[in-house]
Amino acid sequence: MISEGTLVCIPALNESEAIVGTLTRLVSFVPKSNILVIDDGSQDDTAQKCRDFGVRTVSLAFNLGVGAAMRTGFTFAKRNGFNKVLQFDADGQHLPEFLEVLEEGLDTYDVVVGSRFRYDDTYQVGKVRSAAMKFLCYTVSRLIGVKLTDVTSGFRGASSRAIEIFSINYPTEYLGDTVESLMVAHKSNLSVGEVGVRMQPRLGGVPSNGPLRSAFSMARMLGAILIFIINNSLSK
Amino acid sequence: MLRLSTLALALFIFWYIVFSIRRKSLKERYVAVWIPIGLIAVVIAVFPVSIRFAAKVFGFQVASNLLLLMAVVFLTIIVFQLTAAISRLETKLERVVVEIALMKDKIDNDS
Numbered sequence: 487m488i489s490e491g492t493l494v495c496i497p498a499l500n501e502s503e504a505i506v507g508t509l510t511r512l513v514s515f516v517p518k519s520n521i522l523v524i525d526d527g528s529q530d531d532t533a534q535k536c537r538d539f540g541v542r543t544v545s546l547a548f549n550l551g552v553g554a555a556m557r558t559g560f561t562f563a564k565r566n567g568f569n570k571v572l573q574f575d576a577d578g579q580h581l582p583e584f585l586e587v588l589e590e591g592l593d594t595y596d597v598v599v600g601s602r603f604r605y606d607d608t609y610q611v612g613k614v615r616s617a618a619m620k621f622l623c624y625t626v627s628r629l630i631g632v633k634l635t636d637v638t639s640g641f642r643g644a645s646s647r648a649i650e651i652f653s654i655n656y657p658t659e660y661l662g663d664t665v666e667s668l669m670v671a672h673k674s675n676l677s678v679g680e681v682g683v684r685m686q687p688r689l690g691g692v693p694s695n696g697p698l699r700s701a702f703s704m705a706r707m708l709g710a711i712l713i714f715i716i717n718n719s720l721s722k
Numbered sequence: 723m724l725r726l727s728t729l730a731l732a733l734f735i736f737w738y739i740v741f742s743i744r745r746k747s748l749k750e751r752y753v754a755v756w757i758p759i760g761l762i763a764v765v766i767a768v769f770p771v772s773i774r775f776a777a778k779v780f781g782f783q784v785a786s787n788l789l790l791l792m793a794v795v796f797l798t799i800i801v802f803q804l805t806a807a808i809s810r811l812e813t814k815l816e817r818v819v820v821e822i823a824l825m826k827d828k829i830d831n832d833s
Contacts, residue, residue, distance in 0.1 A: 544827045
């Protein structure tokens, strides 16, 4: 069971289809009072469904991205006396039974990332995407001096020291909330570690497939990698 | 006649810049770019020979090429300044939206 001072933050954008299923599975592991949904400007009834379900829900006036949603969660945690934050996906991709594994990781590290690739199961990712992810992993691992296998995972935890820093400075650009935030942690002298988790294919929401869409998301990812390199390689 | 109209145009641009500053519709940090532009426009309109002289010094065959280059450089600087300003505004907007969301949540739940 999750400890009392731990807040599970769920950034949600137009997850009307999946959110109730996700919350239903989550509450058998986490008490409702330890769950916060951050509705990132959803156009549908995501926020209403969460409130009806009985979990605390903060609504951003319009869509700001996962980074800003999580910064909202970190700030909430800080102001309401939570000392650990676990990030959990609204679409049902993350499995609640691994929240404890993340939480245990926070005894050792300030920032813990749940990696899909530590367990050598067959989590499916496209070829080009997987190459880009491997490149990112390699670069980030070298820069922060910790071997990581899944830097784009959104299943992660933050200690109270990390909450303190992330509530003020959490990157909000594309990939900022995953990759760049690890650099912020490293530069702020937070320790970063990884634990193995298993994930599920998403239950609802809009997956980004189709050749045009995946080409676009790939280009965006490469752009983000470029910006990441500009941000982190030249400066010592 | 051409000289008079260019002079009138240059003076109008300069007057409009000064007017905008006085009316506070232009923030200080943008004044730094616009004042020199207004001054240069007036100088060139009063002494057209100055641009021809400058073109010769820098090796431009036609004076208007120097003018066009200056225009491109100024516009690039201004657009860059604007993009930077928008980025700053976005960051501030994000802070405000997050803060409002948290305050609204507090009002709704702490009563």
